[in-house]
Amino acid sequence: MFRPDGFAPRLSGVSLDDLSARGFRGIIVDLDNTLVGYGQEHLADLDRDWIARARDRGFRICLVSNNFTERVGRISAELGVPGISSALKPLPRGFLAALRLLGTERRETVVVGDQLFTDVLGAKFLGLHAILTEPIVAKDWLGTRVLRFLERLVLGRKPT
Numbered sequence: 001m002f003r004p005d006g007f008a009p010r011l012s013g014v015s016l017d018d019l020s021a022r023g024f025r026g027i028i029v030d031l032d033n034t035l036v037g038y039g040q041e042h043l044a045d046l047d048r049d050w051i052a053r054a055r056d057r058g059f060r061i062c063l064v065s066n067n068f069t070e071r072v073g074r075i076s077a078e079l080g081v082p083g084i085s086s087a088l089k090p091l092p093r094g095f096l097a098a099l100r101l102l103g104t105e106r107r108e109t110v111v112v113g114d115q116l117f118t119d120v121l122g123a124k125f126l127g128l129h130a131i132l133t134e135p136i137v138a139k140d141w142l143g144t145r146v147l148r149f150l151e152r153l154v155l156g157r158k159p160t
């Protein structure tokens, strides 16, 4: 449940060739610290390009975030992909809503996110493939910082 299926330094480091080759068609992307740095307003060009390339290749993409509607709505509109806010990850509700929007099967859907206890755990709950990224910025919401400490224990990483 706590084991990601793959790791990537960041979203734009996830190989679209590899996802294609393995039969994935849907990508659920976390927002804060996966797509946009926590507290930041704008995406890096690398990540924006990755989303554009993924769409061009026919991947279906949906953002699923525990953040509020305004932030999620603004970024999903900017990218032209649907977004689900206040998702309460790791609970299944937001991921299930995303699967309905994507129209993909669980086995052909991958979740990319920076947190073990929300993104990865929620994905594994539903049998979705999970790729854990490094957070874009070190700064986090207080609740997230507590979860990161626990993440390091589970993953056996050194405290930073």
Ligand SMILES: [Mg+2]
Pocket: 030, 031, 032, 033, 034, 113, 114, 115
């Ligand atoms: Mg995140």
